[in-house]
Amino acid sequence: MAAVKSVKVKKAGRPGQRKDYVIAYLMVAPAIIGLIILNIVPFLETIYMSFSKSALFGAWEFAGLSNYTKMLQDSEVWQSTLNTLLFVVYTVPVGVALALILAVFINSEIRGRTIFRAIYFLPMVVAPAAVAMVWKWMFNTEFGIINNVLSSIGLPTTNWITNPSTVMLSCGIVAIWSAVGYDAILLMSGLQAISTTYYEAAKIDGAGSIKQFFSITVPLISPTMFFVVIMRTMSSLKVFDLIYMMIEDSNPAVKNARPLLGLFYRYSFEIGNKGYGSVIVLWTFFIISIFTVIQFVGQKKWVNYDA
Numbered sequence: 001m002a003a004v005k006s007v008k009v010k011k012a013g014r015p016g017q018r019k020d021y022v023i024a025y026l027m028v029a030p031a032i033i034g035l036i037i038l039n040i041v042p043f044l045e046t047i048y049m050s051f052s053k054s055a056l057f058g059a060w061e062f063a064g065l066s067n068y069t070k071m072l073q074d075s076e077v078w079q080s081t082l083n084t085l086l087f088v089v090y091t092v093p094v095g096v097a098l099a100l101i102l103a104v105f106i107n108s109e110i111r112g113r114t115i116f117r118a119i120y121f122l123p124m125v126v127a128p129a130a131v132a133m134v135w136k137w138m139f140n141t142e143f144g145i146i147n148n149v150l151s152s153i154g155l156p157t158t159n160w161i162t163n164p165s166t167v168m169l170s171c172g173i174v175a176i177w178s179a180v181g182y183d184a185i186l187l188m189s190g191l192q193a194i195s196t197t198y199y200e201a202a203k204i205d206g207a208g209s210i211k212q213f214f215s216i217t218v219p220l221i222s223p224t225m226f227f228v229v230i231m232r233t234m235s236s237l238k239v240f241d242l243i244y245m246m247i248e249d250s251n252p253a254v255k256n257a258r259p260l261l262g263l264f265y266r267y268s269f270e271i272g273n274k275g276y277g278s279v280i281v282l283w284t285f286f287i288i289s290i291f292t293v294i295q296f297v298g299q300k301k302w303v304n305y306d307a
Contacts, residue, residue, distance in 0.1 A: 050278040060275075067279040077280065079255060080263040081287070083168055087243075087259060088236040088291075090172030091179075096229055098176065099183035104217070106184065107191045117188075120181035128178075132245035135174045136161065161246060164256040171243050171257060175236070183228050190224030191217070219304045226303045230295055237288050240265065260284045 053063040071077050106116045123131065138145050139160035147157040160170040198216045207215065218225075240261040247257045258266070260280060268277030 046278045046281055049275050050282055051275075053275045054272060063275060067276050070276065071279045071283060076255070076263065077260075077283070080258050080260045080280075081283075083257060084237060084239070084259045084284075084287070086168050087172055087175070087239055088233060090169055091175045091236045092229065092232050094172075095176040095180055095232060096183060096225065099180050099228065100187055100221075100225065102180060102184040103187035103191055104213070107188045117185065121185055122181065123178045124182040126178075128241045129245055131174065131178055132242060135170075135177075136246055139170055161257075162251055162253050164253040167247065167251075167253040167257045171239075171246060174246065175239065175242055178242070179232065179235070183232060186228050187221060187224055190221040194220045222303045223305060226295075226299050230292065233291055233295065234288060237284065237291065260287075 049060070050067055051063060051065070052060040053067070054060065102120060106113050106120065110116070141147060141157070141159045141162070144160070146160065150157050158166055161167050194217065198220070199212055202212045202216060238261060239259050243257055243259055244262055244265070247254050251257070261284060264277045264280040264284070267273045267280065
């Protein structure tokens with residue numbers, strides 16, 4: 001019997017395949033390096049700092065769980081947590097609903113809709129400092145335009161940004177005004193992806209505009225709406241600059257308006273206790289993670305990906 005010699009089969013590879021991999025890694029390297037340097041490393045440093053406390057000459061001392069224990073007993077942290085959650089409640093549902101209505105409006109066949117799109121998007125590109133200054137003047141108790149209009153029609157006026165019961169609502173109004181145009185543009189892109197054949201078939205079946213909106217528009221735009229809700233919730237949970245510029249430390253309602261990131265800024269940069277500030281940031285990260293998980297689990301019940 002003839003001996004059968006084993007033959008080594010060399011794998012045939014596409015010429016230049018290794019070169020393609022190298023080029024691909026080089027293309028994504030800047031993004032990966034930026035992610036590591038600007039996100040991952042600072043996050044790990046924040047975790048380390050949360051177990052430390054500031055010492056003399058910029059040094060650090062290990063503090064164990066003392067910062068976490070202090071946070072759980074700190075009424076100011078819980079008040080800021082409540083303020084942040086109230087801001088989410090005030091801005092996300094109303095803001096997304098208004099953005100959807102606005103998107104349907106500017107997506108319809110109306111004269112000058114391109115101009116309307118630009119007008120509604122403008123607040124998004126205006127500097128937050130300018131937005132805060134204009135709205136502070138409008139909310140002014142004595143000479144603000146809002147109270148002047150209310151008094152002229154016989155309605156009661158209020159101290160919008162100095163009253164603890166209305167300060168967060170006032171900031172929420174400004175946030176909705178600033179972001180509703182951007183959210184509407186995103187939702188409008190989802191509306192334009194819906195085939196007109198759905199609406200034509202619904203008209204043949206005798207469905208009216210309201211029936212078409214809830215039976216066709218809302219289900220088919222739900223993936224885009226889910227993205228908008230996620231982004232708007234994260235943005236509201238991370239609010240800082242708008243409230244910081246509208247509500248000064250001398251404001252009597254500052255404790256009812258300061259969000260978690262505002263409290264982080266106060267402890268880290270004004271008081272200089274970066275260890276305690278790091279704990280507040282991690283607490284904010286934990287809340288954002290909880291909201292995100294809930295939204296991704298809940299989206300299975302209302303987001304339609306079958307279209």
